[in-house]
Structures are given as structure tokens and as C-alpha cells.
Amino acid sequence: MEAARQNGAAIPALCQYDGHENGNCRLCMVEVKGSAKLVPSCSTTVRDGLVVTTDSERLGEYRKSVIAMLMRSHGTHEGEKESKCLLHAYASQYGIKESRTVSTESVADKSHPGIVFDPSLCIYCRKCVTACNEEQGNYVIGLADMGSRIALKFDGGVPLGESKCTSCGACVDVCPTAALIEEDWVKADETVKSVCPYCGVGCTVEYGIRENRIVWARGIKGVGVNDGKLCVKGKFGFQFGSSSERLRKPLIRRSGIEKSPIGGRPVKEVFREVSWEFALHRIASRIKKIQDKFGTDSIGGIASDRSTNEDIYSFQKLMRATLGTDNVDQSATLCHSPSAAMLSWSLGAGAATNPIRDVLNSSTILVVGSNTDRAHPVISSYIKKASRQGSSLIVVDPRRVELANSADMFLQIRPGTDVFLFSAIAKYIVDSGTYDREYVRKFSEGFDEYLRSLAPFDLESAERITGIPAETIKKVAVAYSTAKPSSIFWTLGITEHRNGSDNVSSLVNLAILTGNIGIQGGGLNPLRGQNNVQGGADMGAFPGSLPGYQDPTDESVRQRFESAWKAKLPAAKGLKSTEMIQAALKGKIRGMYISGENSVRSHPNTSEVIAALKSLDFLVVQDLFLTETAELADVVLPAASAMEQEGTFTNTERRVQMVHKVLEPPKGAKPDWQIYSDLSQKLGYDLGFTESAGIMREMSELAPTWKGINYDRLQESGLQWPVHSENSQGTSLLHAGGAMRGKARFRPVSWHDLRVDRYPYVLITGRYREQYHTATMSSRSPVITRLTEGPVVEMNRDDMKRENVNENDMIEVFSKAGSIKARARSNENLQPGVMFTTFHFSKLPANILTASEFDAITKTPAYKDTRVSILKARG
16 A cells, blocks of 8 residues: 555555554455455555556445445534545545445434544544554543444443543544544635644644634644644644634733733723834833843843744844843743753753654653653653553652553652652662763763762662662662663653752763663653743753854854844843842843743742732733733733744754744734844844744854754754754754763762751642643633633642541642642542642632742742642631
């Protein structure tokens, strides 16, 4: 079949699934010379001398008989949904008329808010079973019984909406008869292929467009890093673009209206609509006034990591070249800055070392502080596939996350003890002699000092402090150091601590120690949260780093940028976003430009953030919607989303990919880069941009690691930086043959007990699978809204019993930063003393509780280690 396709010969098939043997429908039979019988093309391998006939009178009659047989028991589609049925298309092609001989009456399963299953349309091809179980690793769908009693079942026989379905839609995307289909599916007028605007996996999505609205989304098997797989957000989270709540005109705060949350007031009472010309003139004049009075560094800016690389590059250029300040940041400070900083310090590049799918080459996989099934479901599917194929999977987390169910070893560590655990593992590896002496000798430095630093991390102490038995620690050490190649994956459970940088370094040290750097199936892989947070850092949107991670204190670098930009670069290193908030409270930052970042909800210590933003002389917020942060602004600018323009994203494996324009933006909204360019003109400086491709050209000219990147070269599957020339195919594997910085550096770490006696619980904040960040986009998608559980605080059952708290009781949660009220719900996956909630919901503003406590090096907040106490709420 594959050979026929490559040579332009079409063979009809209903059950064929690339990469899997199925062969149920028998529609794809062909003639092979020398064989009296027809053979299935989907499972017959080509060989020299094979003569195949794909179309003949005999084949035509055979295919008609198969199609006619299937059509006799095929039900009736609703509305336009028949046009998605491949069986109907073949029936039309072969002249088969509907002639049902059996009853097709059935009750469709409409229990799921986004997916309908009609059993009368099912031909039991098993493609949905393969997609759900072998591709996604969810094991929800199965076939029961045989012959005339055969039936498709969810979790053994419950309605789809009551099953453990993750709503990834893989079953829908492969169903050839539309028996499984989106509840609101309609035929599209056109399709556009682009990149998902949610997490950092960078999945390729094909969108169906009708009347400038996205009407469906699907993955494409064989295409993109996701190979056709999506998660619930990629499948159903696209409606935000057409939301009636989109901002469409610039808004200016009415004179005399206090900066405070709008609440139930009409927006028109607080803001008035103005023209773009008026709004940009107001912004330019106020910024000039503030800088004239308080200095260039009295202004700070936060870029949006939901934007394209071109948008973010333009923003940092606006801040540095136009406004003359290095006070520019992006969301990495709130999440993976410790990963980038420590990887860069030890290896020379602050990014993942290996491609996503390379996990399939790992013998041992260590997943730490990552609820991968929820935060990065597509990557989780690859990890689970590797585990099924024989890789040893080790999961470390304070919560029994879903991936732990697939693990060979699960270590339910006490919160905040990661450094001790991984240093104890390293010490045991050294003591037992299983470290990679050759790699350490040839490719690393600082080993002796590191060796001395391991002295306190003995197994007995590690068991007492981490709660992990010494014998288990030994087993992990042996597996990671001897069953190579070994890979490490982590997310914010490692970074969002007061010692987040040391947490990351303890993992980096392990990889260097065992020589799991620069090899296929090995590596260090921080999984990035936002769709373009990697790109935001690449573009230089953080203090002290120019595009391409170039050092502004390097005179040759400085001269190159100043010559290209025809502007003097800021002399002093600027402030991170968390530092800007503190500086605003002290009156040092007087104005801010916040683009696409809902800081009131995303930054720690919400009360303090609101106070800081209210204290500013001038606040500009640029976004898709009137967020809680925008409600405090003096000027609000309506932005086009990344789906409404051309540009690029960089995913978690450093892959730069084209983002294509899927929709026209709402009338009045503009692309971010265009807004920055227009504003810069008002401020007296020309950014020099008239199209997004020109921005990429400038980036490539100034950043050596991006030199070979241009739009033409990105059209197929993108490129992984560094790409040093147009002849380079990019770099899939970093540090092969040695670290980019020369030699890999060990970084000694230490551990301190940070428990606070008067706060007996540790509150961890994180994500639901269905929602994203502060839910600015995902909450505007109806299917996702209906799938999402309401905001709750989860507790260990024994803790609830001890506190006399029942299921769904209201509790009050206290920290040194503030208090909130919420409903309590038990979760058996939580260990005693640990609580969990999300920050998605305005009705549960969890960051009121997170204090202004940060990693000392990167100023990343300690979201995963908030110490709290509780009381059962009265009434």
C-alpha cells in the first residue's frame, strides 16, 4: 500500500493505520502475480520482482461486494456528517446504493460534551482501539464479543462521558465512518495546517475553517512532532479566537476612575474606546514623561510567550533600542528559568538536549516533578510507549501522578527534598563505581569539588529526609547508571522552589556523572509549559541576554547589535518580572508594558501584585481579552492571536516551526509586532519591520545559532537550532562529542530544611489536563469548559478526617501571604501533609497564598512549596 501511494496508485482502505498491522476491512486487496488469491496490500511487504495489480475488473467487483456488505448494516448520519464518512465516499465511487437489510436503529452515546458515538455507523475496524491504546496509551476503548454480538466498549461498558477518556480525540480523527465524531462537526470550506497555540510540545494541527471560524481540529498521522496525536486542548481548545469577548478597539481608562478590579461594572463605565492613533500617542507621551522624570530604567516590559518569535523579538527590540532599558522579561522567570540557567552554566545551552521522540531509544527514563499525562499528554504517550516496549520507567513526584501507574518504580518523595534524593543517588553511583569514568575524565570539569560536596548525602539520611527507602534509592541509582542510555524529563515540580536552581543542577550533575549527555536515548529534557516560552528566551526577552543567548557585555556582540539597530544598548542588566513587581512597590519602576501576560493571576502573591500595578504611574496591557491585569491598566490594546498571523514558534525540543495564519483577526485587533512598530515610530525610533519574514531575517543575521533559519526552510517540519548555515539541517542532538561550552561543568549543591512548624501542610499548584495557564484561552472553549471540574483544593483523606473536613466542605486555607476559601475534595494520590490546587480559575485565586519567595539565582517563585494551614469554614 505504501509503495502504491508513493507511485500515485490509490488503493481503497478503511482500517489501514500507518505503523500498525490491522487488516480487518479486507477492502485493500490487490492481485499479485503468481498468487491465485487476492492479498491485503496493507500487510504485504514489497520485494524485488513482485508484480502487483491495484485496479482490475476482478478487484472492482470484489470491492463492490465488500462495500455493499458494509452498507447493508450502516446507519444514517446526522446533517453534514455523512460527508466525513469514507465508506459513503467509496459507495458513491463504486456506484453502491443504500440497501439496508437489517435494522440500523440505535441510540447514539452523547454523554461526552464533545464526542458522539453512534454504534450503527461502526464497522469495527479497530482503528479507534489502536489510536486510543497503542498510540495514546490511554486504554479506554476495546471490542467485546465476536461475530454479530461484537460491540465497541468504553472502559468495559460505561458511557463515553463516564469513562476515563482524556478527550484527545484520537479515536475521532481515525474513524473512517464518522461513528465517532465531534458533537458539533460541520464541513469546512478550507483547511489550514499550523502549530497548536497551547503547550511547548509544538503539535502540528490541521484546522477546518468555515466563514472565518475554526469548526474542527485534527492531528495528521505521520506529520509533526506529534505524529498525529493531540491532547484535549489541541483538539477542542480553538474557539477562543471567535469569542465574543475578544478585544476589538483600544481602551483608555476614564478620568477619575480608580484602578481596581471591575467586578460587575460595565466595561464602558471604566474605559472608553479610542482610535489606535489616540491610544499610541497617549502611550508614547506618558512613557516619555516618566523616563524624562525618573530615568530610562523606570519602565519595565513583559513579553507574551503565547506570541510568535517575531512578536517577541520586536518587543525586546522596542524595550532595548527604542526605550533604552534592559527591563524586559517573559514567562520563563515564572517556570523554567532555573532549567535554562543551570543547563547553560553546565553545558552551554539552556534548552533540552534531545528530540522528543528520542525517548523511544532510552533504556531508562527518569521523570521528575512532572504530571506529564496532564501537562504534556503527547509526550506522555511517547514515554508510555517506550515503557511498553521495554524501557525502565522511574517516576519521582510528591503526588502519585497518572504516569506512575505505568512506572517500574514510583518514588513518592517528600516535597522540597529533591536535591537530597538525587545527590544521594549520585553518591551511591560514585561509591559503587558505576559512574562513567571515561566521560568524566575527558569531557567534564569540577569533579573533585563535586565529589567532596556529596559527603552529606548518605543513604540513611536520604531515607529519613526524602521518605524514600534506601534500597529503592539504590535500585534507581543502579538502573540509571548501568541500564543506559538514560534520559531525564522534568517540569515545574523541580524548578518552582526556593532552591529550584540546585534542584536542576542535581539532575544535570547526574547526567554528566553517568555520561548520559550527547547520546541518543540519553539527555536532559525540561518540558516547556507555554507554546513559545523556549522561543521567548531564544529571542532575548530576558535581562542580560540578547537574541540567540548573546552576552551584551561582550564588546563584539554589543557592537554588532548597536550597528545593526543604530541604537545604543542599555548599559546595566535589567530586572526580571518578579523583580519589577518588587521595584514597583518601592517606586523604582513607574510604568509597565505587559503583553499577553495575566500577571494578577500568574505571579505569586496576588495581593502584592495588585498593589504594585495600582501604584504605577502608567500601565499598558496588550491582550486578546480584558483580563484581571488589563482591568488595572491605563491603556488596553487589542492584539491579534498567533493563529491570526504568520510567524514561528520554538518548541520544547528547540524546533523552530512555521505558524500559519488560520483566521482573520477581529476588526481592530493587530499583530503584536505591528503594534510595537507603530508605537516605536511614535517614540521616535523605526524598528524597521514591515512583515514578519523581515523580522526573522534580522534575527538570523544577528544570531549565529539561527543563521541558517528562514521561512522557506521551515515549511516542511521546521529546524532545531543551532542551525549555523543554510546548508545545515539543524541539530537534533546537543553536546554530541562534548558540551557546547567546551567541557561539562559539575555544580556542587546543598540542601536546607525549609519547613515551617506553624504551617503543617505543603500546597502544590499545577494544571488540569483540560485547562492552560490562567485559562485566558482555554476557558473560552465550550467543550473544555464542560469537561473541566470546578475549582477545588485537594487533600489527603486522612488529613481531611483529622481536620474534621468532609467531601465538598468549604475550608479556609492560610499562608503568610494571605488566605482563600475553597471546597475540599479528597485525592488518594496525595501523601499526608500535601495539598493540591490549580491557578486556572478566577473563583479560586490560588496565588493569593503563594508568598514572594524566589529562587536566589533566577528569581523564580516557589509555587510548588507554599506552606499553609487550614480551618473548616463556618456556615
